[in-house]
Amino acid sequence: MKKQWYRLDNAALIFPAIIRKNWNNVFRVSATLKEPVDPDVLDRAIEELKPRFPTCFVRLRTGFFWYYLETIAKAPKAQQDYAYPLTHMTRRELKTCCVRFLYYENRIAVEVFHSVTDGTGGLILLQNLTARYLALKYGTQIPAEGNIVDVTEAPKAEETRDCFLSCGAKRAISRAEDTAYRLSGTPETDMFRHIITGILPADKLIEKAHEQGVTVTAYLAAVLAEAVAEKQKAEGRTGRKARPVKITIPVNLRRTFGMKTMRNFTLAVNIGFDPRLGEYTHEEICALMGHLLAAETIPQRMAGRVAKNVDLQNVLLLRLIPLPIKRICMRTVYTLSGENKGCLNISNMGVVTVPEPMAPMVERFEFIIGVQYTYPNNCSVVTYGGKTYISMIRGIRETELERLFFARLVELGIPVEIESN
Amino acid sequence: MYCVYCGVKLQEGAKECPLCHTPVAIAQAPGSEEKTLYSDRLPDKENRHGITLVVWLLTTVIIAVCLGCLIFCLRTRGEAAWSGYVLMSAGLVWMLLLFPLLFRRYRPMIFLPVSFACLAAFLLYICVKNGENWFLPFAFPVTGIACVLTLIGVAIFRYIRQGRLRLLGLYLVLIGASFMLIEFFQHITFGTPMWVWSLYCVCGFGALGLFLFIATLIPPLHAHLRKTFFI
Numbered sequence: 001m002k003k004q005w006y007r008l009d010n011a012a013l014i015f016p017a018i019i020r021k022n023w024n025n026v027f028r029v030s031a032t033l034k035e036p037v038d039p040d041v042l043d044r045a046i047e048e049l050k051p052r053f054p055t056c057f058v059r060l061r062t063g064f065f066w067y068y069l070e071t072i073a074k075a076p077k078a079q080q081d082y083a084y085p086l087t088h089m090t091r092r093e094l095k096t097c098c099v100r101f102l103y104y105e106n107r108i109a110v111e112v113f114h115s116v117t118d119g120t121g122g123l124i125l126l127q128n129l130t131a132r133y134l135a136l137k138y139g140t141q142i143p144a145e146g147n148i149v150d151v152t153e154a155p156k157a158e159e160t161r162d163c164f165l166s167c168g169a170k171r172a173i174s175r176a177e178d179t180a181y182r183l184s185g186t187p188e189t190d191m192f193r194h195i196i197t198g199i200l201p202a203d204k205l206i207e208k209a210h211e212q213g214v215t216v217t218a219y220l221a222a223v224l225a226e227a228v229a230e231k232q233k234a235e236g237r238t239g240r241k242a243r244p245v246k247i248t249i250p251v252n253l254r255r256t257f258g259m260k261t262m263r264n265f266t267l268a269v270n271i272g273f274d275p276r277l278g279e280y281t282h283e284e285i286c287a288l289m290g291h292l293l294a295a296e297t298i299p300q301r302m303a304g305r306v307a308k309n310v311d312l313q314n315v316l317l318l319r320l321i322p323l324p325i326k327r328i329c330m331r332t333v334y335t336l337s338g339e340n341k342g343c344l345n346i347s348n349m350g351v352v353t354v355p356e357p358m359a360p361m362v363e364r365f366e367f368i369i370g371v372q373y374t375y376p377n378n379c380s381v382v383t384y385g386g387k388t389y390i391s392m393i394r395g396i397r398e399t400e401l402e403r404l405f406f407a408r409l410v411e412l413g414i415p416v417e418i419e420s421n
Numbered sequence: 422m423y424c425v426y427c428g429v430k431l432q433e434g435a436k437e438c439p440l441c442h443t444p445v446a447i448a449q450a451p452g453s454e455e456k457t458l459y460s461d462r463l464p465d466k467e468n469r470h471g472i473t474l475v476v477w478l479l480t481t482v483i484i485a486v487c488l489g490c491l492i493f494c495l496r497t498r499g500e501a502a503w504s505g506y507v508l509m510s511a512g513l514v515w516m517l518l519l520f521p522l523l524f525r526r527y528r529p530m531i532f533l534p535v536s537f538a539c540l541a542a543f544l545l546y547i548c549v550k551n552g553e554n555w556f557l558p559f560a561f562p563v564t565g566i567a568c569v570l571t572l573i574g575v576a577i578f579r580y581i582r583q584g585r586l587r588l589l590g591l592y593l594v595l596i597g598a599s600f601m602l603i604e605f606f607q608h609i610t611f612g613t614p615m616w617v618w619s620l621y622c623v624c625g626f627g628a629l630g631l632f633l634f635i636a637t638l639i640p641p642l643h644a645h646l647r648k649t650f651f652i
Contacts, residue, residue: 080462087464104460195458196439198429403427403440410428417430420439421459 006055006069010164010309011264012115016060016067017330018338019091020373022191026089027119027380028368029126030102030109034361037103038137042078045132046101049125050075052151055160055262056116056125060094065323069098069116078103084193084421085393086370089113101129106363108133118266119349119367119380120252123147125262126365131358140357148355159262164306167257172311173304177270179340181232181243183375185396195368196402198390199417200409202351202383208414212283214290217348220381220390221247222289223412225272226282227404228343232275234400239276246272247289248342251297252350253306267305269296270342282412339374344401349382364389371395379405476519483511505550513543529575537568559610566599587637593630597623 008016015025050057057076058069076097081104089100089111098113108130112122124147131142132151144150188194209219229245237243250266259265271292273280280288295301312318318326352365367382368391376396382389392402406416422431422445424438437444487508494504501508516539521532541564548556573595577588604619636642 081460082462082464083459085459399440399442406429406440407427415430416428417432418424418439419432419458 003073004054004071005061006058006160006263007162008067008069008115009162009263009265010306010313011118011266013066013313014330014334014338015113015115016094017327018334018373019094022088023373024089024094025114026086026111026370027114027122028085028109028111028366028370029119029122030107030366030368031126031130032107032363032366033130033134034106034363036106037108037133039078039080039103041137042101042103042108042129042133043075045129045136046078047075048132048136048151049129052149052153052155053125053128053262054155056099056112056121057097058099058116059097060113060115062323065319065321065326067115067323072097076101078108080104081107081109085109085195085368086111086193088191099125114264117262118252118264119250119347119369120254120266121262121264123349123352123365123367124149127352127354130362131355134358134361138361140361142355142358145355146353148358155262156260158260161261162263163253163257163259163261163265164310167253167259167303168307168310169300169303170307171304172308173301175305175308177341178244178246178274180246180270180272180343181228181237182340183228183231183343183377183401185376185394185398185400187376188395188397191395193371194394194399195421196392196394196399196406197366197419198392198406198409199419200388200390200414202386202388204414205388208412212286212290214286215293216383216388217249217346217381218290218293219286220348220379221249221271221293221346222282222286223408224344224346224379224405225289226285227401227408229273229275229280230404231401242275244272244274244276246270246342248345249293250345250347251302253302256297256299256302267302268342268345269293269305271296272343339372342375344375344377344379345369345372346379346381349380351383359385366391368393377401472522476522479519480515483515487511505546509543509546513539529579530572533571533575534568537564537571540564555610559606562606563603566602570596570599584637586633586643590630590632590634590637593626593633595630597626597630600626 018025054071055069057072059072061068061070076099078101081102089098093100094113098116100111102109102111108126110122110126110129112125117125127147128149128151131148134140135142142148205216205219209216212219212222214222225245225247228247232242232245248268248270250268253265253267254260271289273285273288321329347367347369349367354362363385364387365382365384366389367380369378369380371378371393377392377394379390379392381391392405394402406418409416422433422435423429424431424441424443425446426441426443427438429438429440431438431445435445487504490504490507491501494500494502517536520535521527541561544560544564545556548554548560573592577585577592581588600619600622604613604615604617607613608615636646
């Protein structure tokens, strides 16, 4: 089969340039089944899925001016899961395949390098892999509906294109904003990642969010911001010493612009409050986060932000700079301003649904984003089967932020069940 | 089973709360052990054999070239005339570029002083070889100044998180002032006139440094600069 290659999409450009010896940008989606996973059947399912998702079965290659993705000849084999999620994906691994398929007991997990796709793309891949696995293992007939596609079909053109290039506004919006408070702690040895998952009843969470007149994402971002502010206060950073508390929320642009792609198509917005301006009540923080999120994510503003990123990519002079120099520049810019505009991410995948014949066989879905290079905590959310799974990952020893966040949810009347690795 | 401190429900068989580490006081039912969510497989350690092999291969090539030069020089000139420079240069290049690659982490506060010490040794060799005496009054202090300035720069950009702009301003002033010192050493060693070129450097670096320092003291100017020069 002829090798195909793809330019990196606009959001993906930065990720290969900022890879460190012990860190890169990877996320994970997993599905827990009712019965143990058979690795041989999983391997067959991966092989069958490969032609349908060409942009996912790729490896990272280096060009003279840009990095690019090249399809791989052979589908990777599923491997046993590690002792913790999101173990470091080395450069050598990325040059072989940018996606990792893992299994452990009842769970199938997919870990994806962010240049390949975003969380939604990863989830679509996982859902299709799970559907294919169940079809092969139990002979279940799963209809091609929702995110499930017909694997015998050829991939659609819209799935492989870079949608950023077609939705930018005519005028770009500035990205200048205040530097946020930086979370810190004692780094864990050997890059170990701790994960604490809080399981909440989705209906209760929605009810509480609606009581405040905001979406679930805004509500959780508000509670998280409260926890971050509390932590900052506990560190003695009050008054003029305090820094703005901001939460980074990746927004799925597929819904905003009505496009379907398997490449990256999300844009992050930073919303929060400045503790130097005074004390805030829970209701005020919820209202503020709700309004800010709604205002920032209107299509016009999103298009303006996309335009800013795309404009930079289109500057001829920048394009003509050889990759090694471009890489140094991108790393420098990222180090100086890439991660200091928010305290941590909260990425909400929303409600995951599967076709009816599949539902009794799948117990839960999980979504975990890796920690950033400088900030040690991150949070991701997914809802399935009436339960919301909030995964908080950290690369440090201290559990203060997680304690403040989950204890606050309990205090607000939402029962939380905790799991950890 | 709930944590008495946080109020969260814990996993069956949990010995402590993962959030606050409060021990679970209730006696566990026999056979109820904490469910392991992940396997015990650990990622492979980073394979550095490739880098180490390349370093030693290059080292072998350098040694071979140096030995070849030394033998050729000894046979044609009867002494290590020009080959001495080749040997010392190769040693310097090895210490500067290849030696740090043998270690897992690049620690600038250790490797940079070692690099500057090697540079000083190289200059000392040139000075002694040519029978001159500019090393102690000029090359040694100038290398020392360069080393100290580099270490300060690394400390500012790598280890200090707060008030970086203010420190950068002071650092630029310091760089400017060090040029005066260098010209002073040049003056006492080579007898060149004073204040020929260093004043330009002092003015340039000093003005920029003071501007940055003052900018941090005036919040509106600081904010304006951040907005204007935002990358």
